[in-house]
Amino acid sequence: MKKKPNKNTDIIVHNDSRRDFLKQSTLLTGIALTPEIAVKAAENQWDEKLAEAIEKIPLKLEINGIQKTLSIEPRVTLLDLLREQLHLTGTKKGCDYGQCGACTVHVNGTRVLSCLTLAVMHDGEKITTIEGLANGDELHPMQAAFMKHDGFQCGYCTPGQIMSAVACIREGHANSETEIREYMSGNICRCGAYPNIVNAITEVNKGGKNI
Amino acid sequence: MNKLFFDKVIGDPLNRVDGRMKVTGAAKYSAEYQLPNLVHAVVVPSTITKGRIKSVDSKAALRSPGVLAVISHENAIKVPGNADNEHPTEPPTGGQPLRAFYNNKVYFNGQPIAIVIADTLERAQYAAGLVKFEYDQDKHVTDFELNKGKGVLPEKAKKDPKSSLADYDRGVVDAYKTAAVTVEAEYIHPTEVHNPMELQAITAYWETDDKLTVYDKVQGTKPTQQAFAKEWNLPVQNVKVISEFVGGAFGNGLHNWPHETAAIIAAKMVKRPVKLMLRREHMFYMVGYRPYTWQQIGMGASADGKITGISHIAIGQTSTYEEFTESTVQQTKMMYASPNVSTRYRILPLDVSTPIWMRGPGEATGAFALECAMDELAFALNMDPIQFRLANYTDEDPEKKLPWSTKYLKECLEVGAEKIGWSKRSMKPGGLRAGEWLVGYGMGVGTFGAHRGAAAVRGRLLANGTIIFQSAVTDIGPGTGTAMVQIASEHIGIAPDKITFQLGNSDFPQAPNQGGSATVATVGSAVVATCNAIKEKLLTMAPTAEKRFANAKMEEILFDNGQMSLLKSPSIKVSYTNILKKNSLTEIDIIQDAKPDDESNKYSKYSFSVHFVQVHVHPTTGQVKVNKVVTCADAGKIVNKKTAGNQLIGGVTGGIGMALMEDAIIDHRFGRYITKDFADYHVPVHADVPQIEVYFVDKPDYIVDPMGTKGLGEIAIIGVAPAVANAVFNATGKRIRQLPITPDKLI
């Protein structure tokens, strides 16, 4: 098959970020603007700004102890907010479907799959990510135990495992290896460091510290 | 060798040097670099399996907010290296690799046929769903079972009859048929997907029109640099590949894939850094898999348990545009002392994407058939499977007719049998119970070549007594940096906490892909060579700082704890920092390479493992629980027992997945995977994996490399699945020859 000629060397058809947003009649009714104003707005490229104002929702979150005042699209997941907008990339994306646990964070102290929840649903809530678990330079006991027991290989599932592990103990679900395995089964480790993770959790649980 | 430090550092279960970064979230993977003006990409997969794209309608996508471009074969810039570059995506062995947006052809379902670029991830994702395609659809062929008669000899074997892929005959073909006791069986290994936890990701950035930087999830920064330099007709040094942390790969980073080129094309066209992370479903068809493989084994033995013949046929799946091959029949050629062995290896091209080596490539698939057949024959002989293997043990390689460099498989068998409690095993299937559960014991042997390649390492001994090493090698999880620090510590005589090992950057000295269990042997040897070169240098400069070293020879000196001392009079000593100071140097900077010598070719070099498994099988539900695993490895000297043990545990876990759950299924009506995430494609989770006991022979093999190591990553999984299958037979009397062993096959 011969390659078709390049139709389009200036490929970026949509080079201007203008979206003709206001020219669409369905939206016009929604925002009750007259067509003339809308066209004028579009011509003056106000639509981008206006759209942003409409599309985005104000949101206050406390992330790792720091108050954040944000304005985000409602479709943004907590995971993508953390990783892509706040650059807290310690929280991992392993599936985006709530099946792997890599994205586990704490919301008001409870473990939550951040890929499976929209950020705007957490207005006013406290989010803790792996970056906020240590006390300054001093590792959280679970982080230290993961290092000691080598509870990881590639490290990609690790933040999720650790956040889940802490919650697992707090929930009182770490009383035996079998129970730990059951309550940690939402966190997949493809490298297969499972026994070491279980050993780390067992040790921290036995340590009896308030974590 | 410096015995003092040897005991202290090599073999010491040192915590991982990058562990802190991994447990605090500071480790950066390929999609986690913040570049100014970064934009987001989403690939669009084809929804047909074979045919041509008639038209691409990107109007709606382009109108969607924030969208910068929709790129497909219709408007993609030409990749300059495509024309004269037959194999930009080695290593598969032949054919034309798939080129991103090269033309309108569709070769498999899910082929990346467009890429959408937008200012935010959400906008790119949304717009990707708006791109519409019209196709001319051709009839596709994806059903392996219906077509397995059409398997062909790989090109490489056609060209070179000595190739390891060619037909192999030792003694008489099919001699097993006339043996006193024979077994013949077919084994099916389904398609398995690597599915590392990190989704394949690339951040591509053109600094100038001819300077490319990629943060890319790959297993080799240098091979990737070469591939993209070729592809874009650039001087090699103009391409920079960074892969500091790799979130697992298990082989799928051994090949550069079209999505990587797609992101690079996009970055060039939108003139901004582009970040692309595949989605989980893409991991099933865009970045390789372990191919569906059909095997047949015939094996015969004399009544006293001596194998007289083995015939092994394997047919593995490949794509229509690339020949993918692996060493499926290798273990059969060299593991047992049979005078007559024949192997045939064929590949079957289908309208699917190209496979890629997955941990224990080929060998793991082959060992499933071979080690199950061994169990079947032992049963037919009424022999204990361990005794049967010992009766056919080889003290030299029967294929190459060479002595083993080292082989401690007997020790592995002994230790493993004792630790699992083999003596409790019932010879009769179904003879043991624990409550309502049937209990069974099984074992399987694994082997993999103890490979070593060529590499170079840079070492910079600084005035403050610390030392920094650099290598382009990646670390996909085994703990390469940690092992290298330990090797360096022993050989340069500096404490581990004063050593930094930097990796995952193509600017650093040459290292091959991390693969084939060869990294420690390959890069570790270069670390040793660099340490030796630095020591030579220190020795020549030492007299400036301490005259009494003037006539000293290398073997008379102890390098330890940051200083040199004379072995005979240890009070005569001088620190490295002092040597640098007295020579008015701020550092010693040396790049040294290392490669295996010819002498090692006089030996056959393999690592060995034995996996012992105890399963519980529920007679009513068919549920199989792996209750206990004992794995013993002959992998030479172990550099770090903690990380090495973890690697074994991980391999066994992969083997449990292979045995009991992993199965990527295509709906052949559409040629499309119906398993596309972790809900459909099951991998082992915490609840599936018991404590796994690992043991190392821990005896050095200095023929393979100066540290005495042999590879470990592959033998960790090779032989696990047959051990589970054999244990299931021992528990139930049911021989399941088609993986995975799901409950429906047992009830």
Ligand code: FES
């Ligand atoms: S990324 Fe959220 S569960 Fe996998």
Ligand code: FES
């Ligand atoms: S450490 Fe790699 S997935 Fe868990």
